Amino acid sequence: MGKGIDRLRDAAALQEQIRARHGEDADAEMAETVAGPPGASRAEATYRRAMRRNQGLRFRASDLTLPEQVLCPEETVYEVAVGAQRSDTFPPLIVTDQRVLHVMDRLRGWTVLEEAPAASITGAEREERSLSGRLRVHVRDGRDLTMKVTEQRPRPGGRRVAAAPRRRRRPPL
Numbered sequence: 001m002g003k004g005i006d007r008l009r010d011a012a013a014l015q016e017q018i019r020a021r022h023g024e025d026a027d028a029e030m031a032e033t034v035a036g037p038p039g040a041s042r043a044e045a046t047y048r049r050a051m052r053r054n055q056g057l058r059f060r061a062s063d064l065t066l067p068e069q070v071l072c073p074e075e076t077v078y079e080v081a082v083g084a085q086r087s088d089t090f091p092p093l094i095v096t097d098q099r100v101l102h103v104m105d106r107l108r109g110w111t112v113l114e115e116a117p118a119a120s121i122t123g124a125e126r127e128e129r130s131l132s133g134r135l136r137v138h139v140r141d142g143r144d145l146t147m148k149v150t151e152q153r154p155r156p157g158g159r160r161v162a163a164a165p166r167r168r169r170r171p172p173l
Contacts, residue, residue: 027055041073047094050080062105063092069110070103071096081135084150093135093147100137102145114145 019026040048044067051063071077076097083091083102091104091113101115120140126149127134137145 041067043067043071043073043075043077043096046075046077047071047080050077050094054080054082063110066092066103066105066110070094070101070112072098075099081147081149083135083147084132086148091147093137093145100145102147114143116142116145 047067071094077094078097079095081093081095083093086104089105091102093100093102097118099115099117100121102113103110104113105111116137116139120142122138122140124135124137127136131150133149135147135149139145
């Protein structure tokens with residue numbers, strides 16, 4: 001038992017050192033540290049880069065295995081929007097060069113709730129509601145993908161996700 005507590009104390013001390021050294025950029029620095037080895041796949045590298053843009057939001061997700069579980073290694077992630085709390089997790093909506101997918105962390109790993117190919121996306125919008133909002137991705141043939149978001153004011157991430165389907169024809173990074 002003593003070993004576990006010591007490791008937790010060491011981790012907390014390291015986290016405080018990073019926060020003291022990097023200030024407001026501490027979350028981005030920690031995310032970059034955890035991003036993985038330099039030989040990470042394109043999907044993992046671009047997913048981590050997109051998640052760093054969400055660092056100001058108040059959420060925590062254990063997403064270390066998400067890229068390898070739900071993304072193809074050669075996919076390029078353009079944007080990630082984090083949804084409202086559902087059960088005990090915050091399900092993200094991920095926009096890639098190949099598809100848009102809404103995923104959720106379950107006990108056995110990440111599960112794709114909804115997805116649509118990038119070619120069938122016609123646009124996206126944020127719908128305001130009384131206490132929350134909804135991000136709706138319009139699909140040409142089939143049902144729209146929707147995700148509940150909690151913040152009243154529009155987030156930069158929501159606007160970026162709405163604009164991402166128009167950017168998907170950009171050449172890979």
